Amino acid sequence: MTLGDTPDGLFALDLDISMPPRVAAALRRAGITSTAGLLRLSERELRALRGVGGKTATQLMAVLDGAGMRLAPDAWGAYTCARDSKPASDAGLAGFFLCDTCRNEYSVRAFGGKDPEWVSREDIEGNCGHCNESYRDLRLTQWFLCGVCERVLRSIGRGLASAKYVLETWKAENIEEQTGLRLRETDPPQLRPRGRRTDLDRVSNPDFTLYDQNDVPVAGFELKSGKKAAARGDGVGDPMSRFQLDTTDCDDILTVVDRESFPIYLVHAQIIGRANPPTEIYRGVGLWWADLWSMEDKFLSVDVRPRETRNAAYYKPTMFRPIREFSPFVQEGGIAANQAKLEQYGPPSLYTLKEGGHPA
Structure with a gap:
């Protein structure tokens, strides 16, 4: 189903989303004619479309948010820092050798309940990177962290x-x-x-x-x-x-x-x-x-x-x-x-x- 007029003067996208006419017209000119086609785009790809400026993109994302919809994740976008909860250009996988107690403390206290991106299966003998105590069952644990947050956690x-x-x-x-x-x-x-x-x-x-x-x-x-x-x-x-x-x-x-x-x-x-x-x-x-x-x-x-x-x-x-x-x-x-x-x-x-x- 394509873009069309709705009785209230707004435009509809597949009759699923109502939006201001100027926003819908910009999408039509860019060749976006369905909700499915729109939701395949990331925010970066949306903003790169000819005729879709920053204001239009912001309005459109607000419409999608109100409808409980989101644009696609950006495969090349910045990772979100687990501690800051914001995308950061320098965020990357940071690894810590942690005991079970400190791994849980990291998740609950520092990362708002976020689980690690990856935890090794192998038991490792050594010293926990947080409490500094000696263990025989440490696990290498990774989260996405920006540079500042990684330095803070290690400190x-x-x-x-x-x-x-x-x-x-x-x-x-x-x-x-x-x-x-x-x-x-x-x-x-x-x-x-x-x-x-x-x-x-x-x-x-x-x-x-x-x-x-x-x-x-x-x-x-x-x-x-x-x-x-x-x-x-x-x-x-x-x-x-x-x-x-x-x-x-x-x-x-x-x-x-x-x-x-x-x-x-x-x-x-x-x-x-x-x-x-x-x-x-x-x-x-x-x-x-x-x-x-x-x-x-x-x-x-x-x-x-x-x-x-x-x-x-x-x-x-x-x-x-x-x-x-x-x-x-x-x-x-x-x-x-x-x-x-x-x-x-x-x-x-x-x-x-x-x-x-x-x-x-």
Whole structure:
């Protein structure tokens, strides 16, 4: 059945879909005379038809959507990122060696219930790419992910390893026995879909909170991890030339300081991936800390992060001190002195933007 007039002045396509006359006329001129012929086209092919402009294509897709119909998938179109739920030009298959628990966590928490594109049948011995634990029944699991989301997901596994390393180091260095302070993880790394945070998620909390013997919170740790050491002589390899921290993370730190009225310390964990073929295991090899006033003193500039659009503040890594110096710092009244400074002067500035809000 071909395009024809309907009594209400709209045109009909196989008498299944009513649409504005201008849209139907454009389809007729392009040789599209049936619903079946239309639905064989992808959006890209529709927009490429002579005489079908962007406005006409948009109107037509709205008509199809109202009728519960869709154009054909584009065989050459961008893949949809499982975490972002949007087509992305750089999306491709990303593979993770996961245990059963973490595979389910990925699907439910990060991908909104989306099943993997593919899961290997073979049981693989090695370390889970998320929880970092050793298993004999890992499976290689694939989803379509854009570059940003793949980097974020892989960084969460590193973040879990770094948080565990902080707790292990706190115990190994006998810091609680030396200072009387208990360390609790209060904001663990979590899987979530991109850009979807609950009101509770949006509340900035320290990654770790330090409690005195009366169970009163007295300070917090903001944890960051990376592959490089913060200083020569500790950790492994050459130290970083400068330390990078998103300006949004700086803002979150100051938000916590304002709300909790106690000092926050920035902690850097050097986490190195080591091959456990075909998997990888994350190992912590160095830990450093810096107070907010050292950050202010060692601030360099604000620049746009490579490959992204977010601003990051850069600092001289000499602001960091090795974790072995934290107990003496506390014993000598360092936290109390920082608390007094906060109460008298307020928190320091962690970065400076140029006029107009541009990177400095």
